[in-house]
């Protein structure tokens with residue numbers, strides 16, 4: 130895995146949160162001047178309790194919501210100013226991937242690939258990418274109706290891969306995957322990183338985060354309370370760190 | 384981009400179990416309505432021919448024009464197959480007798496009450512009630528359903544302009560629902576051709592316009608469905624709102640409009656008119672009595688003071704004058720009664736047309752009644768059918784009575800022809816007897832009112848499309 134970190138030599142900044150702040154209409158301050166950068170060939174794992182603001186961050190990058198202040202940028206493009214341009218550079222896997230239930234896996238892939246501007250894929254391409262994410266061949270032409278959560282998640286990841294965008298946003302991608310699929314997924318992320326992708330994922334899985342991420346950020350109540358690179362983390366016990374920061378903030382809040 | 388989106392929209396509709404259900408129900412109902420309509424048309428035609436044949440037979444056997452009794456039957460029109468309107472409610476037959484008023488009798492619903500309970504299920508009814516409901520069923524969740532399913536988020540993770548998305552939603556749903564309308568329609572038209580229903584060019588043009596108005600009508604409900612699906616977050620609430628609006632538009636406003644018009648503008652009943660007329664007659668006769676009494680007193684006092692011849696002569700002159708004045712007064716009062724009767728009648732007609740205008744204007748707030756009025760006008764089965772039929776019968780009656788008078792002059796007026804030389808009486812010659820043929824309003828006349836209804840429907844569509852755009856631009860796709 131060490132060589133893949135070094136694979137992306139042109140370490141340009143792809144994803145960037147700049148004092149990103151979001152206050153919802155009901156007054157909840159979900160993000161409070163959040164700032165981070167993710168370079169190409171870098172995996173950034175966001176950790177944090179429920180309600181910490183992880184999904185909000187991802188939604189701001191996708192312009193599903195407008196920031197109260199600050200900016201989210203994708204390759205320098207401010208997402209809320211030029212959302213269509215920014216979305217060309219983003220692939221997204223949602224927390225619970227839901228696709229068109231009456232379409233087969235291949236039909237779903239075909240539709241979303243075309244939406245992402247990729248019109249020249251063949252059936253073989255779809256087959257290969259589904260095999261790559263670990264969906265058995267007999268499921269390729271079945272309707273999504275009968276798919277398990279993990280199978281849908283795999284299709285979602287396949288769609289993100291097909292879009293071939295420089296940045297990939299993943300919201301709790303491993304939730305619902307069985308241990309084997311989880312392991313395969315980590316391999317896949319590693320692959321994508323070596324292709325130069327910049328990956329932002331939110332997760333509750335501390336161990337996977339430590340295993341794969343180049344940078345880990347811990348969020349609490351909309352703030353980044355800790356950020357550590359891979360090298361620093363090898364020395365520390367991430368779980369203890371996580372607990373410490375959570376506890377610290379609980380006390381601070383109390 | 385739009386092409387991909389529309390393709391997807393069509394595919395999701397065609398692959399959904401909803402589509403199969405709607406398509407089969409539509410096919411069965413539309414074809415059935417055509418079949419039943421054609422059958423009814425044939426029955427009506429047989430009835431028409433039977434009555435006419437019997438009448439012709441009777442007339443030919445008459446030996447005197449005075450005994451001729453005409454009984455007019457309205458010829459069935461092929462357009463009634465598609466929109467029955469008031470066709471079944473008004474009498475088809477009308478006896479043409481000397482001096483009698485025009486009185487229609489023998490409506491289908493009065494002959495066969497059973498059918499009047501649920502009314503007929505013609506093509507217009509299917510579009511107005513069933514297809515509009517299906518349009519809502521198709522579209523109530525088109526945006527909020529995707530939001531709830533989570534696919535909307537995934538779509539908008541891609542560079543799609545919202546306007547493209549909403550346009551393809553509307554167009555896709557529209558195409559998807561056109562299929563269950565158009566395929567059975569074409570089959571139905573084929574049925575009309577196969578059954579050799581005598582449709583002329585005007586009929587076909589009218590039918591095509593009816594189909595066009597139907598398409599505009601259900602387009603409105605598709606737009607309405609998409610609009611509510613992009614106003615609400617949950618499909619269940621969208622469906623609830625749409626159902627309430629559908630009930631209002633299809634079931635309540637059309638009836639309420641007419642009922643409100645009935646409350647605001649009262650039209651006198653025939654009994655009221657008669658009693659008013661009697662009242663007037665009584666007033667007039669009282670007035671006459673008063674006048675007579677006054678004059679009689681004058682005469683009596685003149686008579687009492689009669690002394691000489693000169694006065695007697697003067698008295699006779701007074702009596703003469705009185706008699707003259709009496710006739711004059713009598714005529715005057717009668718004229719007044721006639722005038723009053725005419726004014727009552729005129730008022731009745733005015734009130735009736737005011738009521739109709741108000742009722743229809745109020746009803747037209749509902750696209751369902753705009754559609755119904757337009758298609759009834761196009762098929763010639765609107766409310767004007769009755770008055771037009773009566774007016775044409777009146778003209779025919781006058782013409783026929785003149786014709787008969789001429790014939791009677793030629794052949795002798797008596798009801799019983801003289802039996803001369805033990806010969807059998809000669810039958811009358813009916814070869815040039817005038818025939819009644821009901822003439823429908825011309826297409827350009829029809830279009831004058833229909834264009835308003837089409838305009839109303841188009842206006843509603845524009846409003847819903849604008850509403851959809853405004854709602855969806857700000858829609859939270861999460």
Ligand SMILES: Nc1ncnc2c1ncn2[C@@H]1O[C@H](COP(=O)(O)OP(=O)(O)OP(=O)(O)O)[C@@H](O)[C@H]1O
Nearest residue numbers: 153154155157159178179180181182183184185186
């Ligand atoms: N639409 C909304 N309106 C108001 N408040 C919201 C909305 N969405 C999220 N929030 C609030 O914003 C805060 C951050 O929520 P967010 O969904 O980003 O958390 P998260 O880190 O993704 O949590 P989880 O781990 O449970 O997914 C929470 O307090 C939440 O209640």
Ligand SMILES: [Mg+2]
Nearest residue numbers: 183184185224
């Ligand atoms: Mg979340």
